[in-house]
Amino acid sequence: MTEVVATNQTIVVVGGGISGMTAALEAAECGKQVILIEKNPSLGGRVSQLYKYFPKLCFPTCGLEINLRRIKANPNISLLTLAEVTAVSGQAGDYSLTVKIAPRYINSNCTACGACADAVESTFPNEFNYNLNQRKGAYLPFNMAYPQRFVIDPRMIGTADADKAKAACKFEAIDLDMQPEELKLKAGAIIWATGWQPYDANKIQPYGYDRFANVITSVELERMMDPQGPTGGKLVRPSDGKEAKDIAFIQCAGSRDRNYLKHCSRICCMASLKQSTYPREKFGAEGKSTIYYIDIRAIDRFEDFYQKVQADTTVNFIKSKVASITLDKATQNPILNGNDLEKSGTGKDMRYSNAHDLVVLAVGMQPSVDFKAMNLGLSVNDEGFIELDPANGGQFAAGCASDALDVNRAVQNATASALRAIQVINQVANAEG
Amino acid sequence: MAADKKIGAYICKGCGLGERLDCNQLEKIAKTEGKVALAKQHDFLCSQAGVEMIKADISEGVTHVMIGACSRRAKTEAFNFTGVAIARANLREGVIWVRPDTDDARETTQEMANDYIRMSCAEIKFMTQPETSGEQGLIKHILVVGGGITGMTSALEAAKAGYNVSIVEKQAQLGGAAGQLFKRIPVRAPYQHPADTGIAELATAIAASDKIKVYLNATVTRTSGAPGRFSADISQESGSTVTEQFGAIIQASGFKPYDMNQLTEFNPDNADVVDQLGLEALAKAANGAAIKRPSDGKAVQNVLFIQCAGQRSQKPGHLSYCSGHCCSTSIKQAMYFKQYNPDIQTTVLFTDLRTPGAGGENFYRSGQDQCVTFLKGIAESVTPGKTGPKVKFDNLLLNETVEQEFDLVVLATGMVPNSGPNPYLEQELALAKEKKETEKVVVLEQELVFEKSKASILNLDYRQGTDMPQLVHGFTDSHFICFPYETRRTGIYTAGPVRRPMDIGQAMDDATGAALKAIQAIENSALGRAAHPRSGDLSYPKFRKEGCTQCKRCTVECPFGAINEDEQRYPQFNEARCRRCGTCMGACPVRVISFDNYSVDSVGQAIKAVDIPDEFSEKPRILVLACENDAYPALDMAAMNRSEYSAFVRVIPVRCLGSVNTIWLTDALNSGYDGAVLLGCQKGDNYQCHFVKGSEMAHYRMSKIGDTLTQLNLETERVETHEVAITDIQRIPEIINNMAKTIEKIGMSPFKF
Amino acid sequence: MSSVNTAMVEKYRNNFLKEVSDNVEEGEWVRMCMQCGVCSGSCPLGPHWEHPPQELFMMIRANKREEVLSSTSMWMCTSCYNCMVRCPRELPITHIMHGLAHYAKRLGLAPKEQPTNKFSQMFWNNLVQTGRVNELKLGLALYFMNGFSEGIKMSMKMRPIGQGMFFTGRMAPMEILGGHGVKDQKGFHAMLKKAEELEAARVGAHV
Incomplete structure (x- = not known):
């Protein structure tokens, strides 16, 4: 059984991405007791799936390493993985949470030696790589996964492969009879750091993500660029493995659009500006990027990066929301159709039908969790984000549960949320003397 | 032992x-x-x-x-x-x-x-x-410099958590720039209308709090000490000075509006051309009734907002960055007019309408719904017209140049951070001169004149300058995406628009985050624990005074300004200011600086402990000193992928490449190692080194090791320094193997015993 | 120019956006356009119009009243609704196009030679006579719209279709003599008159 100590002076942080890790660490490093709950088998969240950050073009796993080291070193943090909060009751300073823990089928004996993965044959789509490749049924989600412990895919349970995995383990780490658990936890304050999910590109019919292999999403491109990713870091297009030297980026794919997400997802402009450096990184002057946009929202000092990209002759900007994508069957090149608004009034033909090797949809950011449906007594706006409202009591959002935020602002927000939670805890502590 | x-x-x-x-x-x-x-x-x-x-x-x-x-x-x-x-x-x-x-x-x-x-x-x-020094105690008292909305929010949020706060405000009242506003951009759903500034409410809460003390008409004239034992002199206009003890400091010194008089093309002398704060004053005076223009008091019927005035521009004297809030601010200001008369023509001339996030787009739509006109265009000039300022602008979507008169023109100028003088500018200038980077020298010299004209905000009694280091454009931001509160002066956190251009909503979040960090600094310094990124580390630099030659390298090279000099000019380590990177240890030529659990000896002896086979064994030995945060994990991951690398290397993780003392290299080479590879993080403008200068210092020091090698009659190729990243899982083994090949080519070291 | 037009110019002066908002069907939506251009990119008439929808909207904001109302562009809309389903701001663009055309027509600013306009007028003229469309007359009027010789050429070209329709009983040649109409033609014309009065009063109220 999973055992954790929780009192009404405990802060529960839901979500182990960068916002949740930050909120947990900042509170724990102030001396508070924190339980960090993560739905996936390991910490890291969306940013661990990114190749680079804007605007520095540095690597997210660098910060992840620091945060993991802080977590490993901090006795104030208890971590629950494969865990989901299913119900919350009570009020500020006195919450009760129900947490469901899915079986990992591997216990803490695991040394991450990899013998089980070597032993099994069955494979499943690799969710860490947005299903762009396959992984084994016994697997470590990614190289930096923490807890550094393998997972048995539940779909493998009951198969001969599962028994092979068990037989291969010398450390009695595999327990195929592990059952789901339900925990009841106390908490004084709750931080919802459940993050975001990419908008489902299939819904944007005119862009044919569901029909054309060479139309991909921005998050998939990040995985493709990662040397540890599904293409081994090769920038190639899915249909034929040809180098994708000429890439189109479609902004507001699902964002700022009342048909899809009506809010602006904030990050996508900067994300595409960042990604426009990828073809150049791989192919030098032969790499080409074209960004189709409505407004380039390179806010505050991100503007410096925008100007840097504008100065790069391999990057082209077209002010236009792309109307539709068609396919050149012979070349498998997607063709973008639309009107270039900056040609308006010039007497030149505004229309374009531009073929590119690969199209990247800068997909929008939507909250991972439907907070309204969870009935948590929270103030949730039409966009689905948790508002900062005193009526929320001792529950706070951190990061992208509060708004569409870039990493820097998500961490800033998570740090603030840690204090908001501490305020509740300190009040409880004072009241209890 | x-x-x-x-x-x-x-x-x-x-x-x-x-x-x-x-x-x-x-x-x-x-x-x-x-x-x-x-x-x-x-x-x-x-x-x-x-x-x-x-x-x-x-x-x-x-x-x-x-x-x-x-x-x-x-x-x-x-x-x-x-x-x-x-x-x-x-x-x-x-x-x-x-x-x-x-x-x-x-x-x-x-x-x-x-x-x-x-x-x-x-x-x-x-x-x-490691044992802590016990140098500092638990002082649950935070100094907040600046009484604008950021400072007020920080103070209240810290007080709510049970900490005492003193606010030092230069002006005669709290509120800062937000206090000059009529209304603010909404921060709550449905994000459709200007909201109350909230300043009065905050001021009332501050007045009611027994935890917050406010010093008005006051400045900080001296700050000394370290987290857990800061001492600050607070001087009031009356001439009296109070000295108080603080555990941590928040600098919320805000911004100044860009001086619109510099924008001569926009006719700044014209009374009916105002900046955004100018319009706030007009709106405040009107208080919901018709807004009147300054020149003749006529009720404004037709107003133009020129976005990015003197911003997002490379012209000399302009701000190159975007101030972030101005699009929403102009929408808000246009609504001021619409709210009392929907027929007033309000036009926003923009190039990119920047209203990100859930609230931003709602606010933009609400502006449109209220019939604010948005034109994508660029203003060329403003001149006096017959009925009001005449604006010549290009409509970018109709490809035409238009001249039109308005009753009032509002220039959305940018935010200039109200930071103190950049402590490192002179050093950067000296370096640029040394490197003969003539263009950079010119820019830096101009900046230096400006920086020197600035008044200090904190008056830090630090060896490395009176104020917070700046990242870019005068903002005191952190350079780390993952760690916005990373500070180069431990226990001092900047928040609000002095850190980065931002609107009120973000500033209040930022203020709360900074208050958390201040509280954390107080709690941890009292226990002798290090701040981020070596959070909780209890070791700190210990120093053998007898051996010190007062060369000052440690005091100069410390990336965090932690080391002062005492009266006898010996380095004075401030435990709570230190981040435990060991750059001082790496810098010290006489090796008198060490940590309890990480020292010249702990690494040096490990290097010497390696068994060196003789010259004829064909078994060279290569020392790899790897940054523990990036290079070392990358090597681990290479191992998880079962990548192979040479069996002749011996890897030692180091806290930071900056902590590498050259004695380790000379000792290694003297004892028969055939080569050495140093693996650190990216340096330069986009540095990734979490100790800021560590990797750069290491590169600099290693650039001089060539002389040592030559003196030893060894090939310079035997020592290499690389900038790597945690993602270089394939590249690092290659680097190592290449060194093995190099050794194979140039042969074994003759220094085998 | 019509008196309504003069009155509108007087009333709205330099605020064409408001004029459109107040008077054009669904015109209040024009303000919500964010100039993304997806409408014009989606329009099948792309190669033909002078001003795509978002450009018309931009011109409305820029007070280009004459140019907008006399434009042929909105007359070309075929109501395919592509723009409407794709518009990220859910503007009823198709309706706005028709609304603009209608408004221009009412003000007497619509381009007289624009074929859709011309045909619409013919259709209307044809319809109001008897209350029923006389297809034969309407067809012939259409063929002869650009002169006698053009009309002959067009008629010859269309002959096989005409013959086909005749033999299958889809076209009655005797209709040329007047054709059938609604039962109470007098009442019908009275209704039209009343409608015109009501409309004039409505517009007058706006003026």
Whole structure:
């Protein structure tokens, strides 16, 4: 059984991405007791799936390493993985949470030696790589996964492969009879750091993500660029493995659009500006990027990066929301159709039908969790984000549960949320003397 | 070695170590060469039984634990023993996972493992459990410099958590720039209308709080000390000065509006051309009634907002960045007019309408819904017209130039951070001059004139300048995406628009975040714990005064300005200001600076402990000093991928490449190593080094090592320094293997004994 | 120019956006356009119009009243609704196009020679006579719209279709003499008159 100590002076942080890790660490490093709950088998969240950050073009796993080291070193943090909060009751300073823990089928004996993965044959789509490749049924989600412990895919349970995995383990780490658990936890304050999910590109019919292999999403491109990713870091297009030297980026794919997400997802402009450096990184002057946009929202000092990209002759900007994508069957090149608004009034033909090797949809950011449906007594706006409202009591959002935020602002927000939670805890502590 | 030290060595045989290595030999080496008090093997050391075995020994008096198993990054929950020093010999990721399982490789693989045991035994001998200095106490009192909405929010949020705060405000009242506003951009759903500024409410709460003290018409004239023991002189206009003790500091000194008079093309002398704060004043005066223009008091019927006035521009004197809030601010201001008369024509001339996030787009739509007209265009000039300012602008979407008169023109000028003088500018200028970067020198010289004209905000009594270091454009932001509150002056956090251009909503979040960090600094410094990124580290630099030559390198090179000089000009380490990177240790030419658990000796002796085969063995030895945050994890991951690299390398993780003392290299080369590779993080403008300058300092120091090599009659190719990243999982093994090839080419070192 | 037009110019002066908002069907939506251009990119008439929808909207904001109302562009809309389903701001663009055309027509600013306009007028003229469309007359009027010789050429070209329709009983040649109409033609014309009065009063109220 999973055992954790929780009192009404405990802060529960839901979500182990960068916002949740930050909120947990900042509170724990102030001396508070924190339980960090993560739905996936390991910490890291969306940013661990990114190749680079804007605007520095540095690597997210660098910060992840620091945060993991802080977590490993901090006795104030208890971590629950494969865990989901299913119900919350009570009020500020006195919450009760129900947490469901899915079986990992591997216990803490695991040394991450990899013998089980070597032993099994069955494979499943690799969710860490947005299903762009396959992984084994016994697997470590990614190289930096923490807890550094393998997972048995539940779909493998009951198969001969599962028994092979068990037989291969010398450390009695595999327990195929592990059952789901339900925990009841106390908490004084709750931080919802459940993050975001990419908008489902299939819904944007005119862009044919569901029909054309060479139309991909921005998050998939990040995985493709990662040397540890599904293409081994090769920038190639899915249909034929040809180098994708000429890439189109479609902004507001699902964002700022009342048909899809009506809010602006904030990050996508900067994300595409960042990604426009990828073809150049791989192919030098032969790499080409074209960004189709409505407004380039390179806010505050991100503007410096925008100007840097504008100065790069391999990057082209077209002010236009792309109307539709068609396919050149012979070349498998997607063709973008639309009107270039900056040609308006010039007497030149505004229309374009531009073929590119690969199209990247800068997909929008939507909250991972439907907070309204969870009935948590929270103030949730039409966009689905948790508002900062005193009526929320001792529950706070951190990061992208509060708004569409870039990493820097998500961490800033998570740090603030840690204090908001501490305020509740300190009040409880004072009241209890 | 102190008498009460008792070292236990524990060698794991799990994960293939038992099959691939001769663990008896490892145990023997630990005993005979490592001179450990006891050495044990275990089939599965990280299991409960294994851990219990070690714990039992600890209770029997073992004070130092050497674990020969997996990487120090693995199994941290199991090998987590309190009160003892721990060293980890990385036999799994560092040896068997990077070597082929062949008979041919067996000998060299074993030698690798043998050396790692020797190294860890040597290392642990020179480690002690760190003890704090007790230099600072628990002062639950925060100094907030600046009484604008950021400072007020920080103060209230910290007070709500139970901490005392003193606000020091230069003006006669609280409120800052937000206090000059009529309304603010909404921060709550449905994000459709201007909202109350909230200043009055905050001021009332502050007045009602028994935890917050406010000094008006006051400035900070001197700040000394460190987190947990800051002392600040607060001087009031009346002439009186109060000295108070603080645990931490928040600088919320805000911004100044860009001087619109510099925008001569926009006719700034025209009374009916105002900046955004100018319009706020008009709106405030009107208080919901018709807004009148300054020149003749006529009620405004037609107003134009020019976005990005003097911003997002490379013209000399303009701001190159975007101030972030101005699009929403102009929408808000246009609504001021619409709210009392929907027929007033309000036009926003923009190039990119920047209203991000959930609220932003709602607000933009609401502006449109209220019939605010948005034109994508660029204003060329403003001149006096017949009925009001005449604006010439290009409509970018109709490709035409238009001249039109308005009753009032509002210039959305940018935010200039109200930061103190940049402490590093002179140093940067000197470096640019040394490197003969003429263009940069010109820019920096101009900046220096400006920076010198600025008044200090904090008047820090620090060896490295009076104020917070700046990142860019005068903003005191952190350079780290993941760590916005990373500060280069421990215990001092900047918040609000002095840190980065931002709107009120973000500033209030930022203020709350900074208050958390201030509280954290107070709590941790009282316990002697380091701040991020080595959070919780209790070690701090210790210094042998007798040996010091007062060369000042440590005080100059410390990336965090932690080291002052005392009256006798000796370095004065401030434990709570220190971030434990060890750059001072790396800088010290006489090696008098060390940490309890990380020292010139703990690494130096590990280097020397390696067995150096003779010149004819064809077994070179290559030393790799790897940054523990990036290069070392990358090597671990290479091992997880079972990448192979040369069996001749011996890797030592270092806190930061900045902590690498050149003596380690000279000692290594003198004792017969054939090559050395230093792996650190990216340096320069987009540095990734989490100790800011560590990697850069290492590169600089290593650029001089060529002379040493030449003196030793060794080829300069034997020492290389690389900038790598945590993602260089394939590249780092290549770098290492290339060095092995280089050695093969140039031959073995003659310094074998 | 019509008096309504003069009155509108007087009333709205330099605020064409408001004029459109107040008077054009669904015109209040024009303000919500964010100039993304997806409408024009989606329009099948792309190669033909002078001003795509978002450009018309931009021109409305830029007070280009004459140019917008006399434009042929909105007359070309074929009501395919592509723009409407794709518009990220859910503007009823198709309706706005028709609304603009209608408004221009009412003000007497619609381009007289624009074929859709011309045909619409013919259709209307044809319809109001008897209350029923006389297809034969309407067809012939259409063929002869650009002169006699053009009309002959067009008629010859269309002959096979005409013959086909005749033999299958889809076209009655005797309709040329007047054709059938609604039962109460007097009442019908009275209704039209009343409608015109009501409309004039409505517009007058706006003026």
